[in-house]
Amino acid sequence: MDLLPSLTGAFGDRAEAVRIGDRHASWADLAGAAGALAARIAGAPAVAVTATASLETVVTVLGGLAAGVPVVPVPPDSGPMERAHILGDAGALPLDSVDLDARAPLPPAPPADATGLILYTSGTTGAPKGVLLSRAAIAAGLDGLADAWDWTADDTLVHGLPLYHVHGLVLGVLGALRTGSRLVHTVRPRPELYAAAGGTLYFGVPTVWHRIAGDPASARALAPARLLVSGSAALPVPVFAALRELTGHEPVERYGMTETLITVAARADGERRPGAVGLPVSGVRTRLVGEDGAPAPHDGEAVGELQVRGDTLFSGYLNRADATAAAYTADGWFRTGDVATIGPDGWHRIVGRQSTDLIKSGGYRIGAGEVENALLAHPAVREAAVVGAPHADLGQEIVAYVVADGVEADELINFVASELSAHKRPRRVRFLAELPRNGMGKVQKQLL
Structure with a gap:
């Protein structure tokens, strides 16, 4: 071919x-x-x-x-x-x-x-x-x-x-x-180099877009472009808003994995929603499965594991037939291991990894990404990562790691409680100089 x-x-x-x-x-x-x-x-x-x-x-x-x-x-x-x-x-x-x-x-x-x-x-x-x-x-x-x-x-x-x-x-x-x-x-991927390149289509990870948003002159130079695309991790809502203000563009987000390539994306000719990754691309189907194995409702609230099938999927893991078999359901859907919601209109929102970003606290199932976005809405917070830690009474408690200036833990806890349901507030806040990230800008939560 x-x-x-x-x-x-x-x-x-x-x-x-x-x-x-x-x-x-x-x-x-x-x-x-x-x-x-x-x-x-x-x-x-x-x-x-x-x-x-x-x-x-x-x-x-x-x-x-x-x-x-x-x-x-x-x-x-x-x-x-x-x-x-x-x-x-x-x-x-x-x-x-x-x-x-x-x-x-x-x-x-x-x-x-x-x-x-x-x-x-x-x-x-x-x-x-x-x-x-x-x-x-x-x-x-x-x-x-x-x-x-x-x-x-x-x-x-x-x-x-x-x-x-x-x-x-x-x-x-x-x-x-x-x-x-x-x-x-x-x-x-430096802001000034992007600004000087004269492109119509720009690719970046959230770390890149955060730096561009922090360099207004470089950001404004991207105004003549046709499309700004963000991927590899969730784009924080404040960065989305800053790019919209500085460049006139609402970034397109997309979702995928090495095993699946890109399966879900916002479209150039359609709506872009902060914190959401869009609709399945052509040739791809998705479904949402609850912990009981039953389909999760597409109501924009219920969370479940995102499973996919289609022409973009990998052929298997090299020399790992066992791992390949375990990656698929009995009826042939690939288990992404990512937790998501799907709205009535089909729009997908990625909550995070099932292993680290689905927090079960006091009988509630809470997506770490939702709490992270709430923290990032506070003007003092530059970066945020949320994990679940073992708790004798709650099962897990929400712990937030933040990079912030001039704010106390209690203020951030109360801020989240006022923005979301009270049970989604962090119980503890840890302040860091920076979050641990890999080469693609993804936060390495296992180190937290």
């Missing part, structure tokens, strides 16, 4: 099709270098690339896809233990040297069900698992987003996200090459 039509001339050529920092390449350049690499690695079981923000990383990924050799992106900051596990588990040939000037024709396209990427999850327990993503799943995911976001060859996509995750690599590189849009990767 023709996964990346820009490389086979479907959109002609563009002298600066992909720019990463101060280096750029045309589609023909990328196709020629990828073809040469494909000939070099043909027959390898898998190829690993230290996924720096570079043209070398892009060509390695394209060469592997062209050759039908699964590509394993390795985080550049991975330690020796993590790197050894990924390379050993995938049986991947490390490939950190690429000749960008080499040229050869692309080979015939591999079959649609061939594994294109093996992305390793950063799970909270055990060693990372390799997620097998087929070419067909990648194509389905990108086509669903192109439909939702009116993403076309007329766009210029700008982002500065890592190239070893779904967001930065699949959406942020392969998405541009599938739709024919120009790509500008800023290497680092």
Whole structure:
């Protein structure tokens, strides 16, 4: 299947099709270098690339896809233990040297069900698992987003996200090459670099958007854009409001996982709601399941585990048939492990992870995200994370970790009680200089 039509001339050529920092390449350049690499690695079981923000990383990924050799992106900051596990588990040939000037024709396209990427999850327990993503799943995911976001060859996509995750690599590189849009990767996602890039479509994680909202001049420079997209974690409502005021744009949010790619998104031609991620993309179905296994009502209040099925789902975990089987229900739905609500109109709101963000306190089931948004509405609070801690009487008590200035714990507790139901107020508040986050800006609640 023709996964990346820009490389086979479907959109002609563009002298600066992909720019990463101060280096750029045309589609023909990328196709020629990828073809040469494909000939070099043909027959390898898998190829690993230290996924720096570079043209070398892009060509390695394209060469592997062209050759039908699964590509394993390795985080550049991975330690020796993590790197050894990924390379050993995938049986991947490390490939950190690429000749960008080499040229050869692309080979015939591999079959649609061939594994294109093996992305390793950063799970909270055990060693990372390799997620097998087929070419067909990648194509389905990108086509669903192109439909939702009116993403076309007329766009210029700008982002500065890592190239070893779904967001930065699949959406942020392969998405541009599938739709024919120009790509500008800023290497680092700094506000001033986004402001200078002149894009129509911008990708960022909440940390990036928070920093842009804190730099009014850079934020205002994004006003001519067509769409601002936030993902990988929930966008705090105050950041949504600040971007709306400064840029004139209401950000589009979306939801997905490594195993599912993007399954739910707000649409370019539709409403955007702070704290909500929208509707299932084309080719994807979702359902909400309560703790008793029965369907949870779509009333916007009842919480349940979000389960999905569709063409974007992964092929399984590498060498982990047991884990693959456990990830699915008996009737074939993927268990996301995320807690959500679905409204009567189908809009989805992600509460958080079932393991850390569903708090059972005094007989109530409380979503951590709702309490976090209430805390962030207080003018003194810059960051907030909420967890459930064991409690002899309540089962769990709500504990809030906040980054804030000039406010006492009791004031924040009372503020939440006044904004939400009283049983959703934190029982304890801990003040931190910063919240622990991973490379994609997600709060690492297991460290809290």
